[in-house]
Amino acid sequence: LKEMNARSVWHPMAHPADSHANPPTIVTGASGVRIKDVDGHEVVDGVGGLWNVNLGFSCQPIKDAIAAQLDALPYYSIFRGTTNDKVIQLSEELRTFFEPDGLTRAFYTSGGSDSVETALRLARQYHKIRGDTGRVKFLSLKKGYHGTHMGGASVNGNANFRTQYEPLLPGCYHIPAPYTYRNPFNETDPQRLAQLCLQALEDEIAFQGAGTIAAMIMEPILGAGGVIPPHPSFMPGVRDICTRNGILLIADEVITAFGRTGSWSGSRHWGVQPDFMCTAKAITNGYFPFGAVMIAEQVAETFEQDASGKAAIGHGYTYSGHPVGAAAALACLAETQRLNVPENATARGEQLHQGLLALQAKHDAIGDVRGGHGLMCAMELVSDRETKSPIDKKTIATVQEVAYHNGAMVRVSGPNIILSPPLVLTREDALVILDALDAGLAAITG
Numbered sequence: 524l525k526e527m528n529a530r531s532v533w534h535p536m537a538h539p540a541d542s543h544a545n546p547p548t549i550v551t552g553a554s555g556v557r558i559k560d561v562d563g564h565e566v567v568d569g570v571g572g573l574w575n576v577n578l579g580f581s582c583q584p585i586k587d588a589i590a591a592q593l594d595a596l597p598y599y600s601i602f603r604g605t606t607n608d609k610v611i612q613l614s615e616e617l618r619t620f621f622e623p624d625g626l627t628r629a630f631y632t633s634g635g636s637d638s639v640e641t642a643l644r645l646a647r648q649y650h651k652i653r654g655d656t657g658r659v660k661f662l663s664l665k666k667g668y669h670g671t672h673m674g675g676a677s678v679n680g681n682a683n684f685r686t687q688y689e690p691l692l693p694g695c696y697h698i699p700a701p702y703t704y705r706n707p708f709n710e711t712d713p714q715r716l717a718q719l720c721l722q723a724l725e726d727e728i729a730f731q732g733a734g735t736i737a738a739m740i741m742e743p744i745l746g747a748g749g750v751i752p753p754h755p756s757f758m759p760g761v762r763d764i765c766t767r768n769g770i771l772l773i774a775d776e777v778i779t780a781f782g783r784t785g786s787w788s789g790s791r792h793w794g795v796q797p798d799f800m801c802t803a804k805a806i807t808n809g810y811f812p813f814g815a816v817m818i819a820e821q822v823a824e825t826f827e828q829d830a831s832g833k834a835a836i837g838h839g840y841t842y843s844g845h846p847v848g849a850a851a852a853l854a855c856l857a858e859t860q861r862l863n864v865p866e867n868a869t870a871r872g873e874q875l876h877q878g879l880l881a882l883q884a885k886h887d888a889i890g891d892v893r894g895g896h897g898l899m900c901a902m903e904l905v906s907d908r909e910t911k912s913p914i915d916k917k918t919i920a921t922v923q924e925v926a927y928h929n930g931a932m933v934r935v936s937g938p939n940i941i942l943s944p945p946l947v948l949t950r951e952d953a954l955v956i957l958d959a960l961d962a963g964l965a966a967i968t969g
């Protein structure tokens with residue numbers, strides 16, 4: 524299998540030749556919060572699939588819903604003229620679920636990148652409907668990750684994901700992120716740093732001209748960029764600046780929606796109502812590729828009350844509102860609420876965060892520990908704590924590998940080790956992850 528994989532599979536986010544030198548783990552099974560590989564190892568999944576398997580791998584109600592839907596209606600499009608019962612039921616449930624966020628309509632997609640693309644397009648269209656045709660630019664945060672479509676890549680805050688694919692969408696500008704460990708202001712106080720980043724946002728808007736900007740897109744807590752929670756004043760500050768300048772706020776909650784932050788959404792976590800919210804990932808717990816862009820009431824009304832014809836939507840996917848995906852999402856939403864996952868996410872998140880801080884006291888390689896907002900934590904590894912020089916790829920890969928052989932799968936993203944386990948993790952599972960990391964770190968420090 525390893526040879527065939529190297530010969531025939533190109534992996535996302537990896538060098539195509541890498542599978543020869545470093546054969547990937549071949550996962551052949553999973554149950555609860557554990558995955559099994561072809562060599563017989565069974566480990567706690569500290570990654571939660573890819574931030575999406577919030578309820579673990581054995582969610583019977585979702586499996587039953589998918590099986591029943593495959594019998595009833597495996598596919599039909601919801602392009603103009605047809606719909607299906609499951610997508611209607613799901614939309615009503617999502618409307619209730621996201622009502623506190625001010626979001627009342629759903630536009631369906633096949634995943635996170637599609638959700639981002641949808642929100643960017645609808646944001647431009649919103650301004651066109653209002654006759655504000657100059658508003659075409661987008662703002663986003665450095666270190667933000669917004670998927671890999673041309674639009675999403677353009678607003679991506681990490682240049683490594685952009686440069687190979689340029690020219691991208693013109694008119695995209697990236698604002699410093701409230702990242703206390705490293706920032707251009709050398710500011711370590713989270714509140715003062717939030718203020719400086721907000722000022723940078725104001726300055727960029729003034730420089731570009733407010734009337735040229737369609738939307739600001741941001742993750743409530745930066746995820747793939749290394750789990751960077753901002754000071755609580757930051758996202759409300761962004762909301763305020765956007766509102767004052769007629770700029771729409773797109774919350775990219777592909778990771779944070781549905782409980783991961785310890786709140787039902789990342790926007791709610793910070794007390795903010797966005798104009799669009801991109802969701803995907805945990806919406807079906809990984810059982811089906813699916814996503815939804817939730818739309819604020821006032822944006823929806825602008826589209827729905829337009830008489831000029833400009834609001835007709837020239838955008839959508841074959842699998843928008845897929846009935847099997849909708850059935851999976853309905854069952855997933857019910858189970859997510861029944862289990863009240865934010866509560867456990869908060870408790871286990873706190874345990875992991877404290878555990879990582881204890882590891883930092885023991886291992887010099889840990890430069891920074893981030894967490895404290897549900898089950899998304901990270902540690903940033905350095906080769907020297909004083910100079911903060913990033914750890915090299917080979918050393919961090921060793922930490923990951925040794926952790927795996929000590930019972931836990933963890934994710935490496937640049938110099939960071941990221942933890943985003945299922946939200947149903949137990950105290951014992953969390954201890955397995957921490958002990959495995961301890962072993963991994965011990966292996967590089969001798």
Ligand code: PMP
Nearest residue numbers: 634635636668669670775777778
């Ligand atoms: N936005 C965010 C915040 C994400 O974390 C991701 C995926 N990690 C995406 C968008 C893209 O989602 P997908 O990989 O499902 O296209």
